[in-house]
Amino acid sequence: MLLCAVLAAALMFVDLRFTRMEPVRAQLSTLVAPIQWVVSLPSDVLNWGALALSDQRALVEENRRLREQILTLSHRVQRMASLTAENVRLRELLDATREHDIPFITAELLSLDPDPFTHRMVIDRGRRDGVFVGQPVMDASGLVGQVTAVSAYSSRVLLVADASHALPIQVNRNGLRFIIQGTGQYEALSVLHVPDTADIREGDLLVTSGLAGRFPSGYPVARVTQVVHDPGEPFARVDARPVAQLQRSRHFLLLFPPEPPEAPGRGGWTVRLDPVAIRAALGAAGPLEEVP
Structure with a gap:
């Protein structure tokens, strides 16, 4: 037992100080993949078995609800087609860059991290499927997190609720940009450094801003649940709730956002150009505003 404890401490130290353990961890994850499947x-x-033994009446009722849902979604799709065509015409008038569909693949949950102080999960897609570190992960409702480690047949995902996860967002109603961070609780996120006079309200939808180039813009992240103004404090306390079903979803989408254009800089450095920032600088997106 003492030998195992010393060996474990040595491995943790090596993993913390050096990067050579990354390929070893990837190989071990590949070996563990069959166990996770079992x-x-x-x-x-x-x-x-539950599906096979379901009562016929329950299946008929579910079929009826699904037909109603299909009709509702069909109506929304028809309306969305009209709005999409109108949006294309307006973008052509503004001579703006055409937005392209983002390719994706589906994934399924394998396991959750048992550590109560972290919010991570393992999915059944890996390097052989083209998964890469930093890839955005979605469910049917919104952003779930991003990939942090990849093996041949599985990947580890850091959820947006984890206290170490943060990403740039914007208020869908007015375009104000902030940073949202996990709190370590599945149902709570915190919007950082919100000025006390900022126009943010309860119920506002927070979406990805597209800044930093990792998460594509426009995907829902959270909805504001509380805005607290402390007298004399320069910043308000803003709490939000993730729109993704972090504790319920079992099926996910892994997005493949396009790489941002790169331009060579002086001295061999590379400069990443953000289309959103360029349009804002040219005045096409309205008046410039200060980024927190």
Whole structure:
């Protein structure tokens, strides 16, 4: 036991100080992938058995609800087609860059990290599927997190609720840009450094701003639940709730956002050009505003 404890401490020290353990961890994750699949197998079998033994009346009722949902979604798609065409015409009038669809692949949950102080999960897509570190992960409702480690057949995802996760967002109503950070709780996020006079309200939808080039713009992240103004304090306390079902979702989308254009700088450095920042600088996106 003492030998194992010393060995574990040595491995943790090496992993903290050096980067040579990354390929070792990836290989070990590849070896553990069959075990993760076997662990998730009972749950899949139970779900299949419950579906096979479902009562016919329940299936008929579910079929009716799904037909109603299809009709509702079809109506929304028809309306969305009209709005999309109108948006294209307006962008052509502004001579703006055409937005392209972002490719994606689907993934399924394998396991959750048992550590109560972190919010991570393992999904069944890996390097052989083109997954890369930093890749955005979505569910049916909004942003879930980003990939932090990749092996051949699985990947680890850091959830937006983790206290070490932060990303740039903007208020969908007026375009104000801030940084949102996890609090270590699944149902709570914190918007950082919000001026006390900023126009942000309860119920505002917060979406990705596209800054920093990692997350594509326009994807929902959270909804503001509370805005507290402390007298005499320069910043307000703003709490938000993730729109993604972090504790319920089992199926996810892994996005493949396009690489931002690069221009060579002086001395061999590379400068990344953000289209959103360029349009704001040229005045096409309205008056310039200070980025917190």
